[in-house]
Amino acid sequence: GxxxxxxxxxxxxxxxxxxxxxxDPISGHTALYWYRQSLGQGLExxxxxxxxxxxxxxxxxxxxxxxxxTGGSVSTLTIQRTQQEDSAVYLxxxxxxxxxxxxxxxxxxxxxx
Amino acid sequence: TQLLEQSPQFLSIQExxxxxxxxxxxxxxSSLQWYRQEPGExxxxxxxxxxxxxxxxxxxxxxxxxxxxxxxxxxxxAAQPGDTGLYLCAGTGPKKSSGDKLTFGTGTRLAVRP
Numbered sequence: 001g002x003x004x005x006x007x008x009x010x011x012x013x014x015x016x017x018x019x020x021x022x023x024d025p026i027s028g029h030t031a032l033y034w035y036r037q038s039l040g041q042g043l044e045x046x047x048x049x050x051x052x053x054x055x056x057x058x059x060x061x062x063x064x065x066x067x068x069x070t071g072g073s074v075s076t077l078t079i080q081r082t083q084q085e086d087s088a089v090y091l092x093x094x095x096x097x098x099x100x101x102x103x104x105x106x107x108x109x110x111x112x113x
Numbered sequence: 114t115q116l117l118e119q120s121p122q123f124l125s126i127q128e129x130x131x132x133x134x135x136x137x138x139x140x141x142x143s144s145l146q147w148y149r150q151e152p153g154e155x156x157x158x159x160x161x162x163x164x165x166x167x168x169x170x171x172x173x174x175x176x177x178x179x180x181x182x183x184x185x186x187x188x189x190x191a192a193q194p195g196d197t198g199l200y201l202c203a204g205t206g207p208k209k210s211s212g213d214k215l216t217f218g219t220g221t222r223l224a225v226r227p
Contacts, residue, residue, distance in 0.1 A: 004155070033214060043156075043201065043217035056214065091155050098213050101146075104155030 002026070004105035006092050012111045015084060021077040021108045025094030032075050033095075033102060034067055038088035046090075049075065050098050079110075087112045116140055117202055117218035125224045126192055134187045134200055134221045142204030145178055145185045146215070150199040192225045199223075 005024040013019055025032050034046040045059040049069045060066070064082075069075040079086055089109050093102040120135045136145070144163040148156035160169050162178035162185065169176045173196075175188040185202055199222050203215040 031213070035215070035217075042219055043203075043215075045214040045216070048214050059214065093155070095213070101158050101161060102213075102215065104157070106153065106155050 004092055004094050004103055006090075006105035006108050008108055009106065010109045010111075012113065013082060014113050015082060017082055018078065018080045019082055019110065021079075021090050021110070023075045023077070023092030023094075023105060025073065025075070025092070026103055029094035029096050029103075030072065031095040031098050031100075031102075032069055033093040034075070034077050035091045035093065036088045037091055037107070043091070046077070082110075082112045084112045086110065116216050117204060119200075119202060119218040119221050121221060122219065123222050123224075125226065128194060128225055128227050129191050132189050132192060132223070134189075134223075136185045136187075136202035136218050138183050138204065140204075141182050141206065142216075143182075143206035144204070145182070146203045146205075147176055147185070147187055148201045148203060150201060156201055189223075192223075194225045194227050197223060197225050 004026055007022045030051045032049045035043055036046055037043045047060055047067045048056040064080045067077045089107040091104055091107040093104045095102045117136055117138050126132055144161055146161045147159045149159055150156040160171055160176045165180045165182045167178045173190045177186050189196055199220050201220050202218040205213050
């Protein structure tokens with residue numbers, strides 16, 4: 001597809017389980033971002049990848065959160081030992097290069113029971 | 114700490130009315146962007162402003178970046194039901210170390226009644 005693709009679109013899991021969220025950026029985009037949108041906190045930055053540089057992880061809320069980007073394309077956000085406060089919509093965005101407009105996917109809605 | 118405050122939080126108006134949404138901060142931003150988000154979808158970029166005092170127009174939407182690059186406004190003329198959605202401002206910076214990660218505002222939810 002032409003846009004940023006995220007999967008799954010919805011995920012319901014039990015507290016304590018691990019989850020993996022996937023992001024397929026727009027082809028050729030070198031910069032990839034993860035954000036989290038929740039009712040109480042609005043839209044918050046989590047992590048940023050640019051090419052082969054070390055990622056900016058400054059927004060990750062705890063060490064239960066991690067992300068990787070393989071081959072400079074697809075990215076996976078992993079949340080270990082999920083907690084109820086992790087419930088949110090997780091959004092991925094990509095841009096051609098750093099400084100260019102960010103294009104967002106439709107997000108993964110994560111619900112922790 | 115929320116760096117970008119938007120007002121109002123909620124706005125319900127009649128079709129044809131004008132409205133202004135404000136985005137304020139005590140910090141300077143390198144650039145400021147406005148997005149519109151509809152339920153179940155990601156934010157869609159409307160405009161980017163980078164120069165203090167800059168004004169950009171997109172059909173019935175007028176965006177302004179404050180002279181000091183700390184605030185911005187979005188004005189909609191003759192609102193239509195299709196303008197309904199969540200409007201988000203987002204800034205890059207203020208520090209160089211911030212890279213291009215976006216700091217989002219608190220959001221303004223607009224409903225335009227036919």
